[in-house]
Amino acid sequence: MPKRQREKKVPSEDVMGEDSYVIVRSPKYENIVKAIEMTSEEEQEGNSRAQQLAQMKFGEDLLEECIVEWNWVDDDGKPMPQYGNGTKATDLSLSEVTFLLDKILGDSRRKK
Secondary structure, three states, X not given: OOOOOOEXXXXXXXXXXXXXXXXXXXXXXXXXXHHHHHHHHHHHHOOOHHHHHHHHHHXXXXXXXXXXXXXXXXXXXXXXXXXXXXXXXXXXXXXXXXXXXXXXXXXXXXOO
């Protein structure tokens, strides 16, 4: 029986230490296009405050759509609630958010 293969388990030792992981779902094509467009606008027009806020909101929406599961912990070593069920982008460090977005968007965010 066919099954969409949109999810992958990614090791996250770089931001959470040994044996940590996150399961990410591939974003919809329209969101990949939007990410590329936002990157192009940033390169062409500078990076206004409004653009920065729009990019941050878009990133939060992508995390909500694409983070399926993780075994991450907080600063005290206690399990963090799953993303969207008590954890949001503002609870994470910049390096953690950047890591997640890179794993979700992959090559679509990189300059050619």
